[in-house]
Amino acid sequence: MHLIIPATPAEAQTLATQWGNKAVFVAGGTIIQQAWTGPRLAPTDQCFINLMAWPETQQICVDDDYLVLGAQTRLEDVRNHPLVKIHAPLLCTALGQLGALGIRRIGTLGGNICWGVGDTGPVLLVLDAQVLLADDSWQPLVEVLQRHTLPLMLAFRIQRTDRQPPLHTAFEKVGYRAAFTPARVRVAMRWSRAERGTALSHTAAGAPGTPIRRLRHLEQHIAQSGDACTLASIRAACAQDLPMSLTLMVSRLVAGHCGLL
Numbered sequence: 001m002h003l004i005i006p007a008t009p010a011e012a013q014t015l016a017t018q019w020g021n022k023a024v025f026v027a028g029g030t031i032i033q034q035a036w037t038g039p040r041l042a043p044t045d046q047c048f049i050n051l052m053a054w055p056e057t058q059q060i061c062v063d064d065d066y067l068v069l070g071a072q073t074r075l076e077d078v079r080n081h082p083l084v085k086i087h088a089p090l091l092c093t094a095l096g097q098l099g100a101l102g103i104r105r106i107g108t109l110g111g112n113i114c115w116g117v118g119d120t121g122p123v124l125l126v127l128d129a130q131v132l133l134a135d136d137s138w139q140p141l142v143e144v145l146q147r148h149t150l151p152l153m154l155a156f157r158i159q160r161t162d163r164q165p166p167l168h169t170a171f172e173k174v175g176y177r178a179a180f181t182p183a184r185v186r187v188a189m190r191w192s193r194a195e196r197g198t199a200l201s202h203t204a205a206g207a208p209g210t211p212i213r214r215l216r217h218l219e220q221h222i223a224q225s226g227d228a229c230t231l232a233s234i235r236a237a238c239a240q241d242l243p244m245s246l247t248l249m250v251s252r253l254v255a256g257h258c259g260l261l
């Protein structure tokens with residue numbers, strides 16, 4: 001097993017580029033281990049790149065405009081942080097439903113986002129999050145998540161609540177009632193008005209087999225049709241963003257939150 005602890009994020013990104021599809025970034029390691037054939041049986045042909053050696057990527061702070069969340073911050077630390085409660089309460093709500101305490105104490109925000117279907121992904125997308133990469137650039141997270149190979153992510157930032165109009169948001173997670181399995185789908189929604197209804201401006205969803213994405217056709221449909229929207233029209237729009245098995249669930253959730261049921 002190759003385990004490397006790079007001195008800097010730039011070194012980590014260079015290593016990842018050199019090793020190509022044999023490179024694996026490791027943060028909390030809770031997801032990575034699921035793919036191994038046994039608890040101590042890490043594949044020997046992969047290069048594991050430890051991301052937990054840089055304290056600056058495990059911090060949460062605010063600057064003039066943004067709440068900045070280090071990608072390697074543990075999920076439970078994100079959930080309990082006073083600045084997150086003020087500037088991203090929807091993230092605290094989602095984290096309150098994420099796994100058990102043991103997972104939240106080991107797993108990191110970056111690991112959850114880069115897993116591709118984690119609970120925090122839709123939340124950060126509806127909050128228009130940006131991500132800091134190893135070349136020191138901030139990029140829209142929604143665009144970076146579409147890349148074939150995900151780059152090293154160092155921090156996420158979202159606009160402070162006191163630098164924008166009030167946010168009206170919701171988070172839903174649907175799973176099997178009595179089974180210890182990953183959730184079927186997670187959905188985050190954002191409205192431009194306190195009355196909500198069809199002022200829905202942002203929706204994002206993710207599920208096993210369906211990586212996190214904004215539901216752009218649905219957003220466009222609601223923006224154009226307004227109060228003429230129905231459950232059927234929302235379902236048809238959702239079907240352009242999601243597979244049919246998810247469309248049925250997500251369209252009901254969205255229509256319900258918009259007061260259309």
Ligand SMILES: Cc1cc2nc3c(=O)[nH]c(=O)nc-3n(C[C@H](O)[C@H](O)[C@H](O)COP(=O)(O)OP(=O)(O)OC[C@H]3O[C@@H](n4cnc5c(N)ncnc54)[C@H](O)[C@@H]3O)c2cc1C
Nearest residue numbers: 027028029030031032099107108110111112114118119153
């Ligand atoms: C029993 C159990 C229950 C769980 N329940 C839930 C749940 O309810 N909801 C939920 O959302 N998740 C759940 N998870 C998944 C868990 O939340 C995530 O595993 C955790 O957030 C991943 O973080 P990590 O730091 O351990 O990631 P890792 O396992 O270290 O990494 C995950 C992936 O992300 C990549 N990666 C990690 N950090 C970065 C980075 N900074 N930049 C680029 N790539 C990176 C890794 O290479 C890997 O591909 C559960 C997991 C377990 C084992």
